[in-house]
Amino acid sequence: MARRTGRRPGNPGTREAILEAARSIFAERGFDASTIRAIAAAAGVDPALVHHYFGNKDQLFLTAMQAPVDPRELLPKVLTGDPEGIGERLVRMFLAVWDSPAGTAGVALLRSAVSNEWTARLLREFVVTQVLRRVLENLDVDPAELPLRGSLVASQLIGLAMMRYVVRLDPIATAAPEALVTAVAPTIQRYLTAPLPDQPASSAG
Amino acid sequence: MARRTGRRPGNPGTREAILEAARSIFAERGFDASTIRAIAAAAGVDPALVHHYFGNKDQLFLTAMQAPVDPRELLPKVLTGDPEGIGERLVRMFLAVWDSPAGTAGVALLRSAVSNEWTARLLREFVVTQVLRRVLENLDVDPAELPLRGSLVASQLIGLAMMRYVVRLDPIATAAPEALVTAVAPTIQRYLTAPLPDQPASSAG
DNA sequence: GTCTATATTCCGATAGAC
DNA sequence: GTCTATCGGAATATAGAC
Numbered sequence: 001m002a003r004r005t006g007r008r009p010g011n012p013g014t015r016e017a018i019l020e021a022a023r024s025i026f027a028e029r030g031f032d033a034s035t036i037r038a039i040a041a042a043a044g045v046d047p048a049l050v051h052h053y054f055g056n057k058d059q060l061f062l063t064a065m066q067a068p069v070d071p072r073e074l075l076p077k078v079l080t081g082d083p084e085g086i087g088e089r090l091v092r093m094f095l096a097v098w099d100s101p102a103g104t105a106g107v108a109l110l111r112s113a114v115s116n117e118w119t120a121r122l123l124r125e126f127v128v129t130q131v132l133r134r135v136l137e138n139l140d141v142d143p144a145e146l147p148l149r150g151s152l153v154a155s156q157l158i159g160l161a162m163m164r165y166v167v168r169l170d171p172i173a174t175a176a177p178e179a180l181v182t183a184v185a186p187t188i189q190r191y192l193t194a195p196l197p198d199q200p201a202s203s204a205g
Numbered sequence: 206m207a208r209r210t211g212r213r214p215g216n217p218g219t220r221e222a223i224l225e226a227a228r229s230i231f232a233e234r235g236f237d238a239s240t241i242r243a244i245a246a247a248a249g250v251d252p253a254l255v256h257h258y259f260g261n262k263d264q265l266f267l268t269a270m271q272a273p274v275d276p277r278e279l280l281p282k283v284l285t286g287d288p289e290g291i292g293e294r295l296v297r298m299f300l301a302v303w304d305s306p307a308g309t310a311g312v313a314l315l316r317s318a319v320s321n322e323w324t325a326r327l328l329r330e331f332v333v334t335q336v337l338r339r340v341l342e343n344l345d346v347d348p349a350e351l352p353l354r355g356s357l358v359a360s361q362l363i364g365l366a367m368m369r370y371v372v373r374l375d376p377i378a379t380a381a382p383e384a385l386v387t388a389v390a391p392t393i394q395r396y397l398t399a400p401l402p403d404q405p406a407s408s409a410g
Numbered sequence: 411g412t413c414t415a416t417a418t419t420c421c422g423a424t425a426g427a428c
Numbered sequence: 429g430t431c432t433a434t435c436g437g438a439a440t441a442t443a444g445a446c
Contacts, residue, residue, distance in 0.1 A: 011429070030320040033237055035421065046431050051423065114319040114371055115235040124374055151368055151377040152388055158372070159364020163356055166319055167363070169329055172356040182402040183357055187392045197387040216411075240439065251413050256441065414445075420438090427432080 015053055017043045022064040027104045031061055031112035031119050058118070065109055065122070068102040071130045079138060087189025088181060090135065094157055095177040098165065107165045110158070127154055135192070145196055152191040160184060220258055222248045227269040232309045236266055236317035236324050263323070270314055270327070273307040276335045284343060292394025293386060295340065299362055300382040303370065312370045315363070332359055340397070350401055357396040365389060 021043035025034045036057055040047040054060040074097065078089045098106050109126070112119035132150040141149070160180065163172040172180065226248035230239045241262055245252040259265040279302065283294045303311050314331070317324035337355040346354065365385065368377040377385065 014429085033320050036423090037421075047422090048424085048432085049430060052429075057422070111319055114316055114367075115238050120372055124372060127374070147376050148380070148384075148388065151374050154374060155364040155368040155377060155389075156361055156392070157364070158367050159360040159362070162319075162363050162367060163360040167325055167329060169332070169356050169359060171352050172360060175353070179353075183353065183396075184360075186395065187361070190391065191388075219411090241441090242439080252440095253413060253442090254411080257411075262440075412446085415443085417440105417442075419440085422435105422437090424435080425433090428430085 014043075014045060014049070018045060018050055018053060018060075019064050022060055023104045023108055026061060026064060026108035026112060029111070030108075030114065031057075031116045033115075036060070061112070061119070065105050068105055069097055071134060075131070075134050079135065083140075083193065084189070086135075087187070087192060088185035090153075091157075091160075091181045091185045091188055092177070094160075095180060098161060099177060103165070106161070110161055111166060127158075139192060141193060148196070149191050153188055156184065156187050156191065219248075219250060219254070223250060223255055223258060223265075224269050227265055228309045228313055231266060231269060231313035231317060234316070235313075235319065236262075236321045238320075241265070266317070266324070270310055273310055274302055276339060280336070280339050284340065288345070288398065289394065291340075292392070292397060293390035295358075296362075296365075296386045296390045296393055297382070299365075300385060303366060304382060308370070311366070315366055316371060332363075344397060346398060353401070354396050358393055361389065361392050361396070 018039065022034075022039045025039045025042055028034075029038075036050050037047045039060070040050050043050075050060060054063060074093055078086065078093050081089065097103055109119065109123050113123040114120070128150070132154060135153070136146045136150050139146070139149075160172070163169045164175075164180075165173075223244065227239075227244045230244045230247055233239075234243075241255050242252045244265070245255050248255075255265060259268055279298055283291065283298050286294065302308055314324065314328050318328040319325070333355070337359060340358070341351045341355050344351070344354075365377070368374045369380075369385075370378075
């Protein structure tokens with residue numbers, strides 16, 4: 001049997017257990033309110049071990065957020081097909097990911113971003129460069145409108161995630177995914193492809 | 206000069222200064238991350254004085270949130286007039302309030318609700334019983350649909366507030382209010398009054 | 411009414427034993 | 429690789445002097 005070269009970073013099972021506990025605790029409380037002690041307790045290990053593996057809390061968070069889901073794999077399925085159905089496919093994919101175990105990282109990132117500028121930057125970059133840019137780049141609309149269209153889409157999807165996973169306001173919090181798809185998809189479709197009304201000039205226009 | 210009866214709760218100017226500083230700090234950092242020390246420093250007073258006036262941090266937050274704005278005064282202007290314009294009037298009012306100094310309390314409540322279940326309940330109750338219920342009660346739609354319509358409206362408005370005031374994603378963060386009104390109003394209007402598509406049965410439908 | 415001093419608790423991080 | 433012990437810091441809240 002070939003001996004592996006390089007360093008072996010401890011028991012991989014323990015490491016994975018810590019990361020899973022971290023995602024769970026970060027998702028429940030956000031970055032600031034999560035303590036390494038609580039994460040260690042949830043993983044059934046000693047707090048010092050968390051430092052041993054990940055150095056500090058920032059590194060632990062970054063490692064735990066390393067996408068359990070990759071937009072580069074998922075988005076092509078959204079972007080191919082009838083352009084008039086892109087809104088529906090995007091909302092359906094969005095809910096499928098956030099309702100899955102992988103969604104825990106999303107909730108953690110969203111919750112953290114609200115009280116922590118450092119994680120807010122992470123969220124912005126992920127949303128803009130990993131998701132919105134890929135969705136928008138093949139649309140047949142005025143390129144000057146893309147930033148506004150993109151942030152409008154983000155506002156509705158982030159708002160949906162806030163209601164369903166963070167603030168937990170019914171009936172959105174407990175609705176069947178398809179019910180939300182049919183309700184929200186037309187909004188996303190309009191933000192993406194419908195003609196935007198003329199914008200009024202800034203003040204004395 | 207008539208002597209006032211009852212207890213006089215200290216220097217009213219100092220008290221107001223503390224409340225204003227509290228709203229500002231709570232809006233910047235959310236409830237959990239805000240410290241009484243930081244609020245006291247911002248108000249230019251001693252931390253112990255904050256306890257003297259308000260007892261504890263919870264009471265301080267509650268007092269600071271006591272609506273600087275009353276939906277019962279503002280909403281009638283939104284609800285009267287052309288039913289097809291209610292979405293536009295609602296979004297315009299929403300942005301006017303949140304862009305004003307009174308919006309500080311809203312940002313504080315929203316930021317806090319994300320990491321703190323106690324303040325999240327406050328937010329839910331305010332949104333549902335003070336705003337949504339009043340907006341929905343005079344609509345000419347199937348009453349069974351009202352909760353879904355209401356939470357859909359909330360999802361878009363909260364998402365808009367998240368983008369503009371919390372995560373600060375451009376161009377929504379810096380756009381002129383009227384540009385957002387024209388872009389978002391049709392969404393709100395549809396959630397409020399347009400026929401909802403048939404909802405699919407739960408699973409093996 | 412205002413402030414000093416402190417009791418109490420809990421955090422992240424480190425040093426070092428085994 | 430794992431855990432014990434602890435350092436240094438900051439928080440809420442209270443007691444009590446002025």
